Amino acid sequence: MLWLLTCTLLLAPSSDKSTDDSVDVAIIVVVGEPGEAKYHELFTQWADRWQTAAKRSTSQLVTIGLDEGGSSQKKDRPLLKETLESLGKAPPQTLWLVLIGHGTFDGKQAKFNLRGPDISAEELAELIAPISSRMAIINCASASGPFVKQLSGRDRVVISATQSGFEYNFARFGDFLSQTIGNTSGDLDKDGQTSLLEAWLAASKQTQNYYDSNSQLATEHALLDDNGDGKGTPADWFRGIYVTKASKDGSLPDGTLANQFVLVSSDEELQLSAELVTKRDQLEHQLAELRQKRSKLSEEEYLHHLQEILVPLARVYQAGETSGDENPDSEPMEQAEQGKRD
Numbered sequence: 001m002l003w004l005l006t007c008t009l010l011l012a013p014s015s016d017k018s019t020d021d022s023v024d025v026a027i028i029v030v031v032g033e034p035g036e037a038k039y040h041e042l043f044t045q046w047a048d049r050w051q052t053a054a055k056r057s058t059s060q061l062v063t064i065g066l067d068e069g070g071s072s073q074k075k076d077r078p079l080l081k082e083t084l085e086s087l088g089k090a091p092p093q094t095l096w097l098v099l100i101g102h103g104t105f106d107g108k109q110a111k112f113n114l115r116g117p118d119i120s121a122e123e124l125a126e127l128i129a130p131i132s133s134r135m136a137i138i139n140c141a142s143a144s145g146p147f148v149k150q151l152s153g154r155d156r157v158v159i160s161a162t163q164s165g166f167e168y169n170f171a172r173f174g175d176f177l178s179q180t181i182g183n184t185s186g187d188l189d190k191d192g193q194t195s196l197l198e199a200w201l202a203a204s205k206q207t208q209n210y211y212d213s214n215s216q217l218a219t220e221h222a223l224l225d226d227n228g229d230g231k232g233t234p235a236d237w238f239r240g241i242y243v244t245k246a247s248k249d250g251s252l253p254d255g256t257l258a259n260q261f262v263l264v265s266s267d268e269e270l271q272l273s274a275e276l277v278t279k280r281d282q283l284e285h286q287l288a289e290l291r292q293k294r295s296k297l298s299e300e301e302y303l304h305h306l307q308e309i310l311v312p313l314a315r316v317y318q319a320g321e322t323s324g325d326e327n328p329d330s331e332p333m334e335q336a337e338q339g340k341r342d
Helices: 003-013 036-056 074-090 121-128 146-152 173-180 198-213 275-297 298-324 334-339
Strands: 025-031 060-065 096-099 102-103 110-112 133-141 155-161 224-226
Touching: 003 198, 025 036, 025 074, 036 060, 036 173, 060 074, 060 334, 074 121, 110 146, 121 133, 133 146, 133 224, 146 155, 155 198, 173 198, 275 298
Parallel strands: 025 060, 025 096, 096 133, 133 155
Antiparallel strands: 102 110, 155 224
């Protein structure tokens, strides 16, 4: 019960907010069993970067696995379980779950190695099922590929450091991701912030560059899934922030939702109200769906539908800049008309 009380306090809104307000963003960073001192140092460094990024955002942070002491090390699994169960009762709008450490795969079951008893992909899926938040689950461990299929779902971004459970060597992907998530070095669309998609793309490229520069065969290939099909997409399928290969079943490609997860927001993003962000995200989803259908539409039909999306999208940002009208469907504005002509 002490652990549960601690987590509840950590995830509660800060004191300058009304007690009726819910947590907008919660981040849980879990550091697993390092095995060796050198990995303990590395994993602590990666976790520190996530903590630094979290402090620059408006999120509430919980870390598991960084404390020292013999008895506490046996409680990482129950602490994670209690933390997730508490979020099921009082879910934040957005939840980030970051797993840093090692993983194993026996040919049937993939696990993340905690201090004490490990946790499998199936067990983690059961724990997060009751949480209604939109979610980003990031497994930076080796042999983490099977977590994609097990955790995939609606309003979820699932990232693994490897494409299968058989890539069991130490994974460096988490190092590069932790470096990118809190700064604008990976900002591909030049909007002044780095989304989870952009950070993942940058980290995947840096991981491959590491192996190339050392003349080594890459033993890890990160995957991202956010369309709920459980398959995942590798980084080399992307050009910029868009997938270049069409899915056989015509489903929306991965990447759209992940590009809407931003930990450290730009000044422009912070000007948008929650209502405007929701409207913007809906329009971006419609834009992704339109791109998927482009080959089936005439040029005239495509441009017509494009205009129907871009004009309201321009109004969203216009409303944010003026900090006034929160209804993006209000009277036409000069910027909207410019977007219409473009």
